[in-house]
């Protein structure tokens with residue numbers, strides 16, 4: 001079954017998260033009612049999200065947890081008559097606008113300067129909205145007008161950013177923004193159950209990002225060597241390993257620049273990831289990738305590796321004419337001229353024959369990779385005992 005694209009997955013998740021939250025808020029089960037009576041549940045979860053996101057240097061999640069704490073801190077500090085107006089009008093606007101700010105910003109960690117900048121923006125948002133609300137109340141007579149205006153401008157901005165970049169992080173900011181907008185329109189403060197759900201979504205976000213950091217390669221987005229180490233511990237008796245390496249990559253970097261080299265690595269990663277036959281792709285390091293086929297023999301996987309080799313070799317990779325920014329030739333439309341270059345990869349295959357451990361098999365695959373390089377590159381090598389094969 002084919003999964004919907006990332007974009008649709010994000011939108012479906014967002015709709016489900018908002019609907020479930022509102023359903024829980026409107027029709028709480030007895031368990032939820034009991035949880036709602038737990039004092040400090042929402043604040044404890046928000047503090048946990050704040051501490052963990054700070055620890056993992058996830059600045060946007062950290063700031064979002066801080067916003068939740070600010071929202072929860074108001075009843076502790078202000079008298080009821082002030083709170084009613086603030087909760088019904090001002091705070092939902094501040095929260096929604098802050099979500100627009102967060103979703104439009106990139107992840108910049110938790111350095112002092114970034115935190116200062118975010119705090120200044122937060123204070124500016126509060127200040128601006130307070131002034132606008134005061135003026136609107138004075139001249140139009142109702143604060144609700146600003147509330148509707150902020151919601152009407154902010155929610156499409158949130159939706160647009162999610163459409164552009166459908167990550168789980170952005171889904172969470174949209175989820176908090178949209179739910180806060182609905183709560184603002186209803187005119188009730190967010191219950192501690194809703195605030196706890198917001199904090200839980202932030203905690204899931206932090207764990208999700210920490211998992212990605214640990215097991216996925218940042219540049220290419222495919223699984224990392226650490227993930228390969230973990231996978232290698234759960235292999236069956238029979239497995240095959242492919243080591244592959246981009247040909248003359250140093251030359252390529254020198255000619256077109258490191259950034260273009262990075263683009264090549266991303267493309268190659270995408271291609272090796274598409275390997276059929278049950279193979280899993282990992283970035284081994286530098287321009288080297290590894291394919292792992294559990295329960296398969298070298299003979300069985302050869303044809304799948306050959307498909308990848310041909311796919312990469314036949315792909316016209318568009319690069320700028322030169323790595324130099326100045327003096328780069330322009331085409332008739334005034335854009336920088338691009339060349340189509342061919343990228344090739346060499347592959348070495350090895351498999352278990354009498355229960356060897358993973359390290360031994362991967363070393364054998366590496367030896368075959370060296371043979372493939374010696375044989376002229378852009379080819380696949382199997383161990384000599386296994387009817388040597390290569391293609392070009």
Ligand SMILES: Nc1nc2c(ncn2[C@@H]2O[C@H](COP(=O)(O)OP(=O)(O)OP(=O)(O)O)[C@@H](O)[C@H]2O)c(=O)[nH]1
Nearest residue numbers: 245246247248249250251253258261262286287373
């Ligand atoms: N752009 C980019 N280059 C990288 C990265 N990691 C390693 N490299 C470069 O990859 C190149 C590897 O070069 P070599 O190991 O000499 O091999 P090669 O030029 O690919 O030649 P053969 O393997 O013999 O075909 C080096 O220039 C590294 O700087 C990376 O993440 N991005």
